Amino acid sequence: MTTAAASRSLSSAVVSARARRGWGDRLFRGLARGAALSLILLVTAMIIGMAGAAMPSFRAFGWRFLYTSTWDPVAETFGALPFVYGTLVSSLLALVIAVPLGLGAAIFLAELAPVWIRPPITFLVELVAAVPSVVFGLWGIFVLAPWLRNWVQPALGASLGFLPLFQGPPYGVGMLAAGIILAIMIVPFITAVSREVLLAVPNTQREAALGLGATRWETTRIAVLRYGKSGLIGAVLLGLGRALGETMAVTMVIGNRPEVAISLFAPGYTMASVIANEFTEATSDLYLGALIEIGLLLFAVTVIVNALARLLVWSVGGAVKQVRE
């Protein structure tokens, strides 16, 4: 058989197979398309539903809702600024603590640790990810907050008290406690995903760097971390997503005071917390509308933060390509 004949019979086989399985392909395509569309529909329906319910609040406060900070359910005056601030600051604080910890642990597990010790530590890290948030919250009230009040906050106040970040009376609970609890909760996510990313880096990368005479640290930095950069940012984003939306544990340790304070010792409030706290007892339409508008705002903040992060990934991805070229 000549090659031309062979290829012809092959292509006719494919064509007849396509004819036979055409309905299967169409079904598959339809199902996949339906799944994708239903996601879009779901998000749209959510936004429309929430915007409708938030209408009384839109009408009463307009843009003022975003930049005023009075939250008075009795007088029905509502402003969301302290909640937006609290959500952003507590999540940022969590990232500041969790990113070095999580990445460090992932590098250790993927690059440096003796092989026998990797599975038990990996298992432990994944175990922490499975702990329910209310357990973290209780631990926060009974262990973390007293420890912060008695030891950490006095020490920070004495050494770094000249910074506005570390001033004020030590309550234990507050923005700092919330940031630390969130950090503990997102470290396992960052570690687990980063470890997978690092393990996916081809060994040839490491061998090449080592062959050029790079040290262990240089190899990790130049050949491994840079290669996996966008994946690592993805890991951090996953953690950030969880931190933004976390409700129960944060509510239990943040102090639930709707005010904008620079000090990390001061109590704060987050968007998810106020919804969880007040939704069940909100009776008037305006009050309910204000809480739902906060939900909508949380949605918007999450989308904006994610979009910014996407931009970051793209710009980093571009940089990597340039290095490779």
Place this chain on the structure above:
Amino acid sequence: MNRWLAGLLCSLLAVLGSGVQPVAAQMLMNGAGATFPYPIYSKWFDEYARVDQGARFNYQSIGSGGGIRQITARTVDFGASDGPMTDDQLGKAPGNLLHIPTVLGAVVTTYNLAGNPKLRFTPDILADIFLGRITKWNDAKIAAVNPGVSLPDQAILVVHRSDGSGTTYIWVDYLSKVSKEWDAKVGRGTSVNWPVGLGGKGNEGVAGQIKNTPGALGYVELAYAIKNNLPAASVRNAAGKFVEPSIETTTAAAAASATNMPADFRVSLTNPPGDHAYPIASFTWLLVYKDQPDETKGKLLVKFLWWMIHDGQKYTSDLLYAPLPPQVVKQVEARLGEITYQGKPLLAAR
């Protein structure tokens, strides 16, 4: 493997089938609302199912606000609330809603001071602490009513509920009555704009924060304080007597108010007259339509309510709720007689 699965399925179906038979003969009453009385309500529903085999209750403790919304929308057969409905809310309901008092609860002041001494507070002191006017434990006002107690030169950390709750409503309702300034500046509601302090989620959040912070002061439900052995301050009542919070003094608050009880029971019991009345107490209510939409369900509901205010009351003390005083039980009896189905009273048919 398949046979094993089939066997499992068969036995599962058998179990389900046997379960379905008697249930179908029962009438399911749906209710929703307040979380504070949830333990006693579930006890009652459980006990009542033994008295009346035909009754089965499903109660969702979604909060008073949710209870009011659901009964207004008629998605449940009865609602429950820790705070009386406002005229505005009653106006939105499609029928005439009755408030039926079930039990009483009280709110106590708890604190964390070295040695946990027994403390006494006047209404002014409580209002001033929560307004941020009294900030130290050794304030002259506190010392004046607590002779013999050594009060430290320590800051008072106020802790309040962060979640909207009936407990908060009772507390701020009391403060609004005893302090004009509180009434004007803060007012009453299930959540308010607190002048000072930290928010803890639930009784356990408030109590936990107080336990961990020397110098902290806050309010929790009486039942929660008794169960957890928290110190609870005496408060000076309207008659000028310092009264310790307890189940008896809580019931006394309702007994003292019985003489001028409004017919619809939408009354705040805080700061009542009476020598033995603890001043920070309140009813919690079931909300039912005066004209029941379904005869069978209506009969069953009235029968249950009658049982609840009589035999049911004996279960209250075990669960640390205060029972209704006899005067109020009489008044509720009269109200139950007014529940009708198409104009016919349902109680007489019992």
